[in-house]
Amino acid sequence: MKILSGLRVVEISGIGPGPFCAMHLADLGADVISVGRATPAARGTASGNVLNRGKRSVFADLKSAADRDAVLQLIDHADVLIEGMRPGVMEKLALGPDVCTLRNPRLVYGRMTGWGQTGPLAQVAGHDNNYLSVSGALWHASPAGQRPVTPFTVVGDIGGGALYLAVGLLAGVLRARATGKGAVVDAAILDGSAHMLNLLLSVRHSGMVNDERGKSIHDSSPFYETYVCADGQHITVGSIEPQFYALLLANLGLQSDPDFQSAQWDKPRWPQLRARLAAIFLSRTREQWRQQMEGTDVCFGAVLNPAQAALHPHNRERGVYLEPEGVLQTAPAPRFDGECYTPGAMAENGQHSAAVLGEISAGRAAGVWRKVG
Numbered sequence: 001m002k003i004l005s006g007l008r009v010v011e012i013s014g015i016g017p018g019p020f021c022a023m024h025l026a027d028l029g030a031d032v033i034s035v036g037r038a039t040p041a042a043r044g045t046a047s048g049n050v051l052n053r054g055k056r057s058v059f060a061d062l063k064s065a066a067d068r069d070a071v072l073q074l075i076d077h078a079d080v081l082i083e084g085m086r087p088g089v090m091e092k093l094a095l096g097p098d099v100c101t102l103r104n105p106r107l108v109y110g111r112m113t114g115w116g117q118t119g120p121l122a123q124v125a126g127h128d129n130n131y132l133s134v135s136g137a138l139w140h141a142s143p144a145g146q147r148p149v150t151p152f153t154v155v156g157d158i159g160g161g162a163l164y165l166a167v168g169l170l171a172g173v174l175r176a177r178a179t180g181k182g183a184v185v186d187a188a189i190l191d192g193s194a195h196m197l198n199l200l201l202s203v204r205h206s207g208m209v210n211d212e213r214g215k216s217i218h219d220s221s222p223f224y225e226t227y228v229c230a231d232g233q234h235i236t237v238g239s240i241e242p243q244f245y246a247l248l249l250a251n252l253g254l255q256s257d258p259d260f261q262s263a264q265w266d267k268p269r270w271p272q273l274r275a276r277l278a279a280i281f282l283s284r285t286r287e288q289w290r291q292q293m294e295g296t297d298v299c300f301g302a303v304l305n306p307a308q309a310a311l312h313p314h315n316r317e318r319g320v321y322l323e324p325e326g327v328l329q330t331a332p333a334p335r336f337d338g339e340c341y342t343p344g345a346m347a348e349n350g351q352h353s354a355a356v357l358g359e360i361s362a363g364r365a366a367g368v369w370r371k372v373g
Helices: 017-027 065-076 097-103 128-135 156-181 189-195 198-203 242-251 267-281 286-293 306-311 312-317 351-366
Strands: 009-012 031-038 055-059 080-083 106-115 183-186 226-227 234-238 300-302
Touching: 009 017, 009 065, 017 055, 017 106, 017 267, 017 306, 031 065, 031 234, 055 351, 065 351, 080 156, 080 300, 097 106, 106 156, 128 156, 156 183, 156 189, 183 189, 183 234, 198 242, 234 286, 286 300, 286 312
Parallel strands: 009 031, 009 080, 031 055, 080 106, 106 183
Antiparallel strands: 226 234, 234 300
8 A cells, every 4th residue: 555545636637747746646646536628639648648647537628517516526525636727717617725625624725836826927927947037946057157057847847846736735634634624735836946945045155155156166166066078978076075075086096186185165276176177077988987986975976868867777776767658757756664656557638537427426326425506
């Protein structure tokens, strides 16, 4: 039995962080019913849609009284609802928090947006990179003199969005089970990505992080850097602590070099030292450096694309990557009691419509599911 077995989730299907959050809950054992529109595109199979894994998928037209009735029946018996519409859209569909929580006071109603439910930008369209730029999270995403590049979906949609929504939902479920009162969770990518800056902000006054790009430890130091190798591939080193820095120098034959021995925190000399290290790392291939330094306390990593990462011995031993149905994907996380859960199959859009509607009809007949009105 998985850790969230018994948790019932209704997802009003959307794009990005909401579906990811629902998939994450399904990975951990929740019964997730994803409600989508039966558009011509959606009626095709959803082969390869990793975000559909472990869910039951049904079609419903939320503007239809009969279909809305069916969705409300599902919500009546759910612990969690996830929606990612613009603020006010669910209210116009008569599926807003006031309606749903009146019927099901224990419901945790999760609202996933970019800008949040309130504020001057709440009704404005946006994407991952827009939210990160305004929250401050994009500022340090490149070396000085280069354009900040958004880590596609990872920091915004997933880190600042889906995972903050998941935390909010589970916190709400804990309260609902203790008190009988649910919650309305306003999860905004803007808020979450800003909140993630608190670790950075905690060292901002130490001098390790500076508001001027190119003046911080992560974008100017020689010992916390990404370097290009002889084959055009890249490696990372993060030898911040003195013992790790000493080990880096020993691996590069620089342990007796006075420039490196005394200059780790001499910022004016960082450009010169970084250039020397760049020349050294350019002398060998990524694999040669990996063979020498991976597994040591240098704090080293080869920069791998997802297909390469799937073949890395550490990832293979832990089963981090999977390829069910021929689709590369990653395993559920985190692990509980040492167990890595197996993900559910990827549902085709609308695949479970008949079965779920049948459950509702059977429940009504048995007096378990009440008729709306």
